[in-house]
Amino acid sequence: MVWRVCYGKNLLASFNQFLENSRTNVTCSTKNNMHEHLPTKKPSIFMPFGGKSLKMYRLRDYQQQAVQNTIKFFQKRRDPAVIVLPTGAGKSLVIAELARIAKGRVLVLAHVKELVEQNYEKYKSYGLEAGIFSASLGKKDWSHKAIFGSVQSVARAPDDFFENFSLLVIDECHRVAEEGATQYQEVIRKLQDRNPNLFVLGLTATPYRLGLGWIYEYAQNGEIKTEKNRFFKQCVFELPLSHMIKNRYLTVPVKVDIPVTCYDFSELTDKDREYTTAEVEEILRSQKRLTPFIIKNIIDITDKYDRKGVMIFAATVKHAEEIMTYLPEGDARLVVGDTALEERNKIIQDFKDQKFRYLVNVSVLTTGFDAPHVDVIAILRPTESNSLYQQIVGRGLRLSPEKKDCYVLDYTGMGHDIYAPEVADKKPSKDSVLVPIPCPQCDFINDFWGRVDDEGNIMEHFGRKCRGAKQDPMTYEIKPCGFRFRFKLCHVCGAENDITARDCEKCNAVLIDADAKLKQAKLSKNAHILTPDRVTFEERKDKNSNAYLEVRYYDYDGQYISEAHFFNNPSSIKKFNINFLRSHLRRPELAVELQTPADVIKYQRLYRLPSFIIARKQDKFWKITEKIFAEELSRSPDQ
Numbered sequence: 001m002v003w004r005v006c007y008g009k010n011l012l013a014s015f016n017q018f019l020e021n022s023r024t025n026v027t028c029s030t031k032n033n034m035h036e037h038l039p040t041k042k043p044s045i046f047m048p049f050g051g052k053s054l055k056m057y058r059l060r061d062y063q064q065q066a067v068q069n070t071i072k073f074f075q076k077r078r079d080p081a082v083i084v085l086p087t088g089a090g091k092s093l094v095i096a097e098l099a100r101i102a103k104g105r106v107l108v109l110a111h112v113k114e115l116v117e118q119n120y121e122k123y124k125s126y127g128l129e130a131g132i133f134s135a136s137l138g139k140k141d142w143s144h145k146a147i148f149g150s151v152q153s154v155a156r157a158p159d160d161f162f163e164n165f166s167l168l169v170i171d172e173c174h175r176v177a178e179e180g181a182t183q184y185q186e187v188i189r190k191l192q193d194r195n196p197n198l199f200v201l202g203l204t205a206t207p208y209r210l211g212l213g214w215i216y217e218y219a220q221n222g223e224i225k226t227e228k229n230r231f232f233k234q235c236v237f238e239l240p241l242s243h244m245i246k247n248r249y250l251t252v253p254v255k256v257d258i259p260v261t262c263y264d265f266s267e268l269t270d271k272d273r274e275y276t277t278a279e280v281e282e283i284l285r286s287q288k289r290l291t292p293f294i295i296k297n298i299i300d301i302t303d304k305y306d307r308k309g310v311m312i313f314a315a316t317v318k319h320a321e322e323i324m325t326y327l328p329e330g331d332a333r334l335v336v337g338d339t340a341l342e343e344r345n346k347i348i349q350d351f352k353d354q355k356f357r358y359l360v361n362v363s364v365l366t367t368g369f370d371a372p373h374v375d376v377i378a379i380l381r382p383t384e385s386n387s388l389y390q391q392i393v394g395r396g397l398r399l400s401p402e403k404k405d406c407y408v409l410d411y412t413g414m415g416h417d418i419y420a421p422e423v424a425d426k427k428p429s430k431d432s433v434l435v436p437i438p439c440p441q442c443d444f445i446n447d448f449w450g451r452v453d454d455e456g457n458i459m460e461h462f463g464r465k466c467r468g469a470k471q472d473p474m475t476y477e478i479k480p481c482g483f484r485f486r487f488k489l490c491h492v493c494g495a496e497n498d499i500t501a502r503d504c505e506k507c508n509a510v511l512i513d514a515d516a517k518l519k520q521a522k523l524s525k526n527a528h529i530l531t532p533d534r535v536t537f538e539e540r541k542d543k544n545s546n547a548y549l550e551v552r553y554y555d556y557d558g559q560y561i562s563e564a565h566f567f568n569n570p571s572s573i574k575k576f577n578i579n580f581l582r583s584h585l586r587r588p589e590l591a592v593e594l595q596t597p598a599d600v601i602k603y604q605r606l607y608r609l610p611s612f613i614i615a616r617k618q619d620k621f622w623k624i625t626e627k628i629f630a631e632e633l634s635r636s637p638d639q
Contacts, residue, residue: 062089062239063097066083066094067094067097069220073234073476076474076476078197080201081235082173082232082236083203084203084235084238086391087393087394088250088394091205092118092121094203095123095171095203099123099146102167105166106166107167108147108148109149109151109187111150113150115171116150117132117137119171120132129144130145130147131143131146131147133148133149133153133154133157134149135153136341137150140153155187162187162194165191165194166198167199167201168198169203170200170202171203172204173202176232178212178229205391205394207387208386215230216230216234217230217232217234218478219234222468224467224478227480245397250399251400253408254406261290261293262413263283263411263412265414277316281316284316291380295326297409301376301407308354308403309351310359311371311378311395312359312360313361313362313378313381314360315362315381320334320360332360333347335362335365337362337364339364348369348371351371359371365395372399372400372403373403375396375406376396376409377393377406377409378411380412383414389418427449432451433449434448434450435448437458437461437589438589439481439483440589442466442481444469444481446466448463460586460608461485462631464631465484465485466481467481469481484498486583487499492509497511499629499632517626518612518628527615528622529612529613530553530612531611532553532555532613533556534553535554537601538550538552547568548566549576553613553624561613567596577593584607611630613627613628
């Protein structure tokens with residue numbers, strides 16, 4: 001689908017174009033792309049890019065770009081940085097190249113031995129020597145320039161181990177907690193105590209975590225990901241999964257429409273945090289009858305289309321054990337966190353050797369696992385984010401001879417998308433889709449939830465604040481745009497605040513929230529709360545033949561409350577635009593000063609209804625004093 005974006009300096013012309021349903025596609029220019037990095041004369045911890053070529057591997061173009069971006073960033077800043085690469089993009093090669101060209105000692109951390117070993121082997125492919133510091137691999141060597149270690153072993157290493165490191169690389173860096181006495185933080189502290197100028201680089205495929213949000217603050221496309229303080233400050237390179245598939249670095253995923261049924265995990269998604277095992281098991285217990293039908297569907301598809309390797313992602317150990325009872329005996333194995341290491345290694349190797357078809361796991365094979373013959377991914381567990389969902393799907397996207405595609409069977413009903421970018425804001429309604437909204441102040445294209453019509457025209461969006469920012473090419477300092485699409489004005493200083501703010505960001509005055517307004521109105525004898533169902537606009541004339549606009553709000557019973565707006569002088573026009581248009585427009589960035597009641601009526605399809613209207617009695621009449629819109633409430637009115 002092609003979004004038609006009304007965009008340009010002449011916003012009134014955009015309004016007219018929007019209403020006339022022009023079918024011309026508009027290509028929006030954007031300044032989202034990161035600036036061109038300028039050369040620097042500052043000392044670098046990296047040797048010039050290039051030098052010795054790889055002994056066994058050649059970096060792909062995006063891998064080279066990731067390395068170059070990292071070097072240029074660290075030449076300007078010492079903030080911890082992140083590289084985001086999808087499953088199968090070759091993180092270990094990027095790590096190997098950075099470790100190779102680093103001038104000082106390099107420590108590469110991972111949380112599982114498979115990743116430690118994989119990263120070590122890629123570095124060795126350069127013809128260079130390195131050390132492994134991992135108890136699970138039976139080696140504790142720290143005499144080389146590059147050390148590949150497990151965080152568990154390195155955290156317990158003797159003090160002498162931490163001397164003279166200039167670069168720390170953390171694989172699967174989303175596991176680094178923001179605070180607390182974790183093993184990662186302990187290692188970072190010990191390294192920084194000995195070298196305050198330590199450079200820290202993280203790599204991950206899942207930079208968004210439920211309950212935390214984005215693990216870094218600023219993205220390479222010029223977007224502020226979070227205004228909260230994060231250990232990792234900036235993403236210096238990010239590659240979407242779609243690039244890997246489009247360029248045939250990965251197998252094409254085919255999401256199969258499930259003809260049977262799905263679990264209902266909807267109540268988990270409302271919690272906005274990581275799920276507990278008890279919560280998931282309770283849901284599965286109430287829907288236990290669905291599991292045999294789902295497994296039969298997986299078997300039928302596997303047999304009918306002669307699939308070679310099936311990975312089933314279960315929600316809990318109990319769930320996995322139940323799944324195993326419905327799979328063909330002798331053709332399925334189970335791996336969980338408590339599976340003995342030797343047994344796990346044998347199961348995985350037998351699966352890679354295609355001695356059985358069905359491999360069931362519980363949260364242990366989402367990273368550091370590579371079985372190229374896998375051509376069916378069956379998801380029976382809730383996934384906390386779209387990026388984690390993509391990482392699971394990625395287990396089946398490795399290239400393999402005679403493998404044309406990978407079937408994705410999703411039985412969760414959570415609606416994750418294989419290609420869609422991660423969006424931190426909660427989806428406001430089932431019919432919401434991502435829409436590109438340009439900022440009228442900085443031109444940044446924001447991805448907001450919104451609604452479109454049958455033709456693909458953007459009718460409404462729910463964005464509040466522009467996420468764009470500019471980065472100084474010399475200092476790399478970041479200046480957020482800060483434009484607010486919707487806001488709450490402070491009654492004391494007039495400053496713009498987030499629509500749900502309790503205190504003014506500028507003067508700290510207490511702002512009355514919408515829930516308190518409703519509660520107060522319900523208790524007042526002279527206040528009436530109307531829940532509008534529809535609205536009408538009509539041009540009328542007063543007794544002096546002055547034209548005015550009457551707006552009537554009707555409830556479900558046909559009762560109405562009205563308000564009048566005059567346009568007979570500049571002050572009245574400005575008042576209408578501030579009091580009505582600012583809050584009623586479905587797309588507030590298109591706001592212009594409407595001059596007559598006829599203008600308002602012409603554009604009425606662009607206005608939205610409030611969730612509640614509060615009217616107060618004045619003499620014999622009711623006067624509208626407050627309008628409350630959905631985003632102002634702590635709970636949506638339909639919840």
